[in-house]
Amino acid sequence: MTAAASPLHLRLPATSANLGPGFDALGLAMGLYLTIDAKVAEDFHIKATGRNADQCAHLKNNLILRTYDEVLTAAGRESIPYLSLDIHNEIPLGMGCGSSAAALLAGVMLANHFGHLGWTKQQILEEACHREGHPDNVAACLLGGMTASAMHKNHVVTATCGENLNWHLLLALPSASLATEKARALLPPAYTRADAVANIQNTALLVAAFAQNRPELLRTAMQDRIHQPYRMEACPLLKLLLPLNGHPGVLGIALSGAGPSVLVIAEDANAAGKLPEVIREAANDPSLEILHTFIAQASIQG
């Protein structure tokens, strides 16, 4: 019989996928975290604090525990250790901030640790990416900074840059959430060559902007033609905020992930301090919630 594993501490960041044109390819790790302290227990138990705490504490059909169970079952483990999870969550659920990627990675990491799977970081990444169906949020959540990723056959290839950029991130959060599945169903099955070329050009510039610290490129590079136009109706905040592209202090604007929240990249602390009022005015919503955060480093396991 294998000895019970030691407790595990996980700290996984929120992520903003796509950044405009990099649909299913780019993700930006942000300084809002899903933090979990896990240990072997007599039964499954979750204590949750922070954002969406009630949802995070549900034992039934919980994405973290479901993933944990499925990974260990698929690995042939007959007895699956019960866990007690102490969760503090800062990632808004169903808002386009990568909550499901963080939850999936957490489930895979818990299975790896408590099931003694001995997986490498790359295996953990690939398992979580396959479960999510696209790699952008998961790769950025695990690797930090601005991570570009591609799925080739069963493998995920990644490259990270921009971890140390001091750009300020503002996340404007509408009150209602939008499931990623619904937001993906809004997209057309094919695109024109002109739309594809525009997105390839902008994505190439966007990667250069992060790799070379070229903030002046973002205004053009964050423009998208393959998902944002189709999600505009379900994400009305985007339509109201896109005209702020080019406003003093705004470097770029995009739908965050599948929406409905909107990511505004601000030039510096001064701009990040002034822009919330401008954003609320453009949204015509004085009580619009805006989170101020930064680019995050890789996730922590220990």
Ligand SMILES: Nc1ncnc2c1ncn2[C@@H]1O[C@H](COP(=O)(O)OP(=O)(O)OP(=O)(O)O)[C@@H](O)[C@H]1O
């Ligand atoms: N900490 C968590 N605990 C339990 N379930 C979670 C947790 N985080 C996310 N989930 C599950 O994932 C769902 C949200 O996933 P969804 O893919 O729709 O949005 P998102 O990941 O927040 O946004 P995006 O993929 O656009 O960044 C929640 O409704 C919930 O079922």
Ligand SMILES: N[C@@H](CCO)C(=O)O
């Ligand atoms: N690239 C994904 C991110 C959300 O999971 C999408 O836009 O649907």
